[in-house]
Amino acid sequence: MDFKLLSFLIFHYFLINSSSIYASLPFPKQSLPTKSGYLTVNDTTSSAIFYTFYEAQNLTTPLSQTPLLIWLQGGPGCSSMLGNFYELGPWRVSSSHRQNVEHVALNPNPRSWNRIFGLLFLDNPIGVGFSIAATPEEIPRNQKDVAKHLYIAIKKFIELNKSFKDRPIYITGESYAGKYVPAIGYQVLKKNVRLPVRSRVNLVGVVIGNGLTDPISQVATHAANAYYFGLINDKQRGQLELLQEKAISLAKNGDWSEATNARSKVLNTLQNMTEMPTLYNIRRHKPYQNHLVAEFLNNVEVKKALGVNETIVFEVCSKVVREALHEDLMKSVKYMVEFLVKNTKVLLYEGQLDLRVGLVSTEAWVKRMKWEGIDKFLEADRKVWRVNGGLAGYVQKWRNLSHVVVLNAGHLVPHDQPLNSQAMIEDWVLEKGVFANDQIENLSTNLFDVL
Numbered sequence: 154m155d156f157k158l159l160s161f162l163i164f165h166y167f168l169i170n171s172s173s174i175y176a177s178l179p180f181p182k183q184s185l186p187t188k189s190g191y192l193t194v195n196d197t198t199s200s201a202i203f204y205t206f207y208e209a210q211n212l213t214t215p216l217s218q219t220p221l222l223i224w225l226q227g228g229p230g231c232s233s234m235l236g237n238f239y240e241l242g243p244w245r246v247s248s249s250h251r252q253n254v255e256h257v258a259l260n261p262n263p264r265s266w267n268r269i270f271g272l273l274f275l276d277n278p279i280g281v282g283f284s285i286a287a288t289p290e291e292i293p294r295n296q297k298d299v300a301k302h303l304y305i306a307i308k309k310f311i312e313l314n315k316s317f318k319d320r321p322i323y324i325t326g327e328s329y330a331g332k333y334v335p336a337i338g339y340q341v342l343k344k345n346v347r348l349p350v351r352s353r354v355n356l357v358g359v360v361i362g363n364g365l366t367d368p369i370s371q372v373a374t375h376a377a378n379a380y381y382f383g384l385i386n387d388k389q390r391g392q393l394e395l396l397q398e399k400a401i402s403l404a405k406n407g408d409w410s411e412a413t414n415a416r417s418k419v420l421n422t423l424q425n426m427t428e429m430p431t432l433y434n435i436r437r438h439k440p441y442q443n444h445l446v447a448e449f450l451n452n453v454e455v456k457k458a459l460g461v462n463e464t465i466v467f468e469v470c471s472k473v474v475r476e477a478l479h480e481d482l483m484k485s486v487k488y489m490v491e492f493l494v495k496n497t498k499v500l501l502y503e504g505q506l507d508l509r510v511g512l513v514s515t516e517a518w519v520k521r522m523k524w525e526g527i528d529k530f531l532e533a534d535r536k537v538w539r540v541n542g543g544l545a546g547y548v549q550k551w552r553n554l555s556h557v558v559v560l561n562a563g564h565l566v567p568h569d570q571p572l573n574s575q576a577m578i579e580d581w582v583l584e585k586g587v588f589a590n591d592q593i594e595n596l597s598t599n600l601f602d603v604l
């Protein structure tokens with residue numbers, strides 16, 4: 154018998170016999186999403202985006218005012234089920250070993266981002282996770298097409314239930330979603346101006362964690378970052394800088410595909426030089442255990458419970474989608490963030506221990522933002538951020554832009570710092586604690602600032 158099947162059977166047995174609250178599913182009944190299924194993005198081809206939705210656990214506001222967070226995974230090509238079951242969802246996979254067999258189980262996550270907000274995970278773009286791309290040609294190859302499909306999906310989702318209509322919406326995501334989040338945010342705001350109020354998407358903020366947004370300025374930071382972490386010496390720093398410059402010049406020449414390859418070479422070289430188990434978190438002794446999510450979701454009973462055709466094989470990251478976005482990878486969406494910060498709230502956060510897209514990498518483009526508030530933002534005092542008395546990180550904020558450093562976290566911040574990431578998202582959305590609004594300023598000076 155193969156290990157996976159054995160593991161599943163034992164797990165199944167364990168669930169049925171360990172506690173009466175578990176249904177006879179590998180999925181404890183109360184862990185099921187409030188809703189899950191498909192949002193068709195093309196009626197001709199039936200291509201569709203898969204979603205899971207978890208209503209807020211604790212309604213602290215009337216439903217019509219309870220924020221809805223939308224989460225997008227990065228990659229490009231990785232499934233938001235990673236966010237759902239490994240990072241910020243209300244139930245997460247974990248493994249244990251008994252008699253040399255790995256057992257995958259779901260455990261409640263009290264630090265879920267749906268404690269007081271609704272939480273929607275979208276497998277984006279089509280072809281990712283459980284989403285369906287009718288043909289490979291239909292998979293988006295640029296951010297405009299990614300946004301086109303996401304917009305249709307979000308509109309359809311809102312129509313599923315009257316209660317969704319007026320709720321404040323926040324679009325959040327990680328890593329390559331540093332491209333998707335601005336792209337869909339931009340699309341929504343551009344559409345909103347042309348629509349009557351009742352047809353608008355009530356977008357009030359966007360959130361990017363360890364994001365790739367302006368790759369040309371970001372790829373230039375790896376060598377210095379690794380050097381100051383003490384991971385490479387001066388000579389290696391020079392070697393890495395040469396590779397970085399190559400990626401930059403290729404991108405500047407519009408040789409996008411080669412530029413993406415050159416960036417991969419920078420990261421592979423850094424990996425080879427340091428032999429870190431993973432560049433996603435310099436403190437980890439082994440890579441993040443994403444495969445647990447795939448093991449869990451490839452269970453036939455789990456697929457049935459989620460409304461997925463059991464013939465679909467779940468992959469955490471799709472190579473086909475990654476390839477489709479190969480030429481897009483080094484292209485910037487910084488101008489979209491510049492538009493968003495003028496019209497809505499923006500939160501950028503990074504786990505400090507990420508060598509791929511961390512703090513220095515984000516600062517490199519933030520300080521070059523074209524926004525009337527950027528000087529004020531850069532001048533603002535960096536506040537020490539505490540959660541329940543413990544040091545959680547640092548926050549820099551001016552008006553619509555907040556930037557958070559999350560200590561003791563790598564690329565997957567909600568996985569590494571569940572409590573602090575929950576406190577961050579709740580306080581930022583509700584404008585509490587370190588995210589409270591700046592005091593009303595002296596109006597006359599304020600007028601000059603804006604000029």
Ligand SMILES: *[C@@H]1O[C@H](CO)[C@@H](O)[C@H](O)[C@H]1NC(C)=O
Binds near residue numbers: 194198
């Ligand atoms: C739907 O698919 C058809 C056929 O591939 C294509 O012509 C059309 O542009 C697609 N529509 C959207 C909204 O993607």
Ligand SMILES: *[C@@H]1O[C@H](CO)[C@@H](O)[C@H](O)[C@H]1NC(C)=O
Binds near residue numbers: 211212213268
């Ligand atoms: C739910 O919200 C109420 C009111 O804010 C609070 O007192 C209670 O502790 C919350 N419960 C949970 C499980 O968060």
Ligand SMILES: *[C@@H]1O[C@H](CO)[C@@H](O)[C@H](O)[C@H]1NC(C)=O
Binds near residue numbers: 216316
């Ligand atoms: C709409 O959402 C509310 C709150 O989540 C829920 O109580 C209700 O059953 C939903 N209605 C439908 C048709 O799904």
Ligand SMILES: *[C@@H]1O[C@H](CO)[C@@H](O)[C@H](O)[C@H]1NC(C)=O
Binds near residue numbers: 418421422425
């Ligand atoms: C990194 O090391 C592997 C294994 O030795 C090798 O195959 C690969 O070419 C190296 N990559 C780079 C960019 O140096």
Ligand SMILES: *[C@@H]1O[C@H](CO)[C@@H](O)[C@H](O)[C@H]1NC(C)=O
Binds near residue numbers: 462463464
């Ligand atoms: C599942 O997918 C297979 C293969 O595409 C198809 O033949 C079958 O009808 C589908 N089942 C359901 C219930 O949709």
Ligand SMILES: *[C@@H]1O[C@H](CO)[C@@H](O)[C@H](O)[C@H]1NC(C)=O
Binds near residue numbers: 495498525526553
């Ligand atoms: C911040 O966003 C609001 C809209 O929510 C906008 O009216 C305001 O001008 C923005 N502020 C700055 C400084 O860009």
Ligand SMILES: *[C@@H]1O[C@H](CO)[C@@H](O)[C@H](O)[C@H]1NC(C)=O
Binds near residue numbers: 595596597598
């Ligand atoms: C606002 O600032 C101006 C210029 O610095 C100053 O003259 C004025 O007294 C201030 N007003 C208040 C209410 O603080």
